[in-house]
Amino acid sequence: MSHFDSLETRSRDERDAGQLAALNALLPRWGRNPLADLSELAALPVLRKAELSEHQKARPPFGGLPVGNVVHYFQSPGPIYEPGGISHDWWRMGRFLHALGVGRGDIVHNCFGYHLTPAGMIFENGARAVGAAILPAGTGQTELQVRAAADIGSTVYAGTPDYLKVILEKADELGERLKISRAAVSGGALFPSLRQYYTDRGIACLQVYATADLGNIAYESSAMEGLIMDEGVIVEIVRPGSDRPVPDGEVGEVIVTSLNPDYPLVRFATGDLSAILPGTSPCGRTNRRIKGWMGRADQTTKIKGMFVRPEQVAQLVGRHDEIVRARVIASRVGEMDTMTVQIETRATNPALYEQSIMATLKMRGTVELLPPGALPNDGKVIEDRRSYD
Structure with missing residues (x-):
């Protein structure tokens, strides 16, 4: 298969030089001096989501960051606001879709959301970059989804x-x-059993690691040996709770510097865990690879494609005087994520909390009432019981 562009097959020296030049063109906008070498990047401070949120509260909507050419405004849980553009491959998702074999003549059945959060537009922008058409399907109304996919002839699923x-x-x-033969997935863990289910149905399924703030960070190719770093970002793996890089192969937190001139982010902490893989992909792309998503560096957890953060659990507790503590548990039934909310309270009617859970956690879950003192005294407010083996 041909590559998306010549950037994918650069030598390490060529890539380092190109990324250093792009970074140095952006650093003055952050009030930083140019770097002599990419290794100096590790001396700059890490920007964490909590800090970004505080900056945005003080200077809405983007915290005074050097943002340009904004066409869309998006809101993610927190809330955190992200800009969006419509220029060619603005989030660099076209590179991933090309690796999946998506192009002209394809119809992408885009089941990512278009409401407030940018995922739907991220994949639509990428589909346009490779010349594919898009059905902006979103989620829900599954029977209508099937009807549309059958009538229109959707060939690619995104969601x-x-x-x-x-x-x-x-x-x-x-x-x-249905004619769907490829699946571009993100927003949750792709479990081996689920990928095998799609393979058995003749559907090639690849995943991309992307965020609302950064766009494409790393993606799978047909080799399916780790995730290849995107050409428009610089990825570091640091020891959780610090800003210092760890040796290749050691698990740590993913820190990303985005070279997007409209929204450059320097050393942005994702909160995700991963590790650098040795060598390069057999597919011929020469950039470094990460092992994939290996959990969270903090308690923030993605359930049903949505992040649930400790501060959201605190908001739930704060809505009801009778709640002592609460804990969110992520698990799976079959191939579906499930969420259980355990609440310490003397109340006996779980329905009392359903609206508050929807308002604070942005999704429905099973409510389990426990007497005060029943939850372990371990500081956990979010527990992920899913197996990633």
Whole structure:
């Protein structure tokens, strides 16, 4: 398969020189002096989401960061605001879709959301970059999703890893045979059993590691040996709780410097854990690779494609005087994420808390009431019980 562009096959020296030049062109906008070498990047401070949120509260909407050419404004949980552009491959998602074999003649059934958060637009922008058409499907109304996919002839699915299974099972129930042969997934862990389910149905499924703030960070190719770093970012792995890089192969927190001239972020902490893999991909792309998503450096957890943060759990507790403590538990039933909210309270009616859970955590979950003192005294407010083996 051809590569998206010549950047993908640069030598290490060529890539370092190109990224250093791009970074030095952006640093003065941050009030920083140019660097002599990329290794000096590790001396700059890390920017964490909590700090970005505080900056944005003080100087809305983007915290006084050097932002240009804003066409869209997005809001992610926190809240944190992100800009969006419509120029060619603004979030660099086209590189990933090209690696999946998406191009002209394809119709991308885009099941990422278009409401407030940028995921839908991120994948739409990438699909346009490779010449594909888009059905802006979002989520929900599964029967209508199947009807549209069948009538229009959608060939590519884009969405969270587990939602395609819901669509395929509904298509089976309705007796419809869909033309979807590739799946571009993100927003949650792609479990091996789920990927095998798609493979057994003739669907090639690859994942991309992307965020609302940064766009494409790293992506799978057909080799499926780790995730290849995108050409428009510089990725570091640091020891959790610090800003110092760890040796290659050691698990640490993913820190990303975005070279997007419209929204440059320097040493932005994702809160995700990963590790650098040795060598390069057999597919011929020469950039370094990360092992993939290996959990969170903090308690923030992604459930059903949405982040749940400790501060959101605190907001839930604060809404009800009778709640002593609460804990969110992420688990799985079959191939679907589930969320249970354990609440210490003397109340006996779980329905009392359903609206508050939806308002603070942005999704529905099973409510489990416990007597005061029942939760372990370990400081946890979010617990991930899913297995990633």
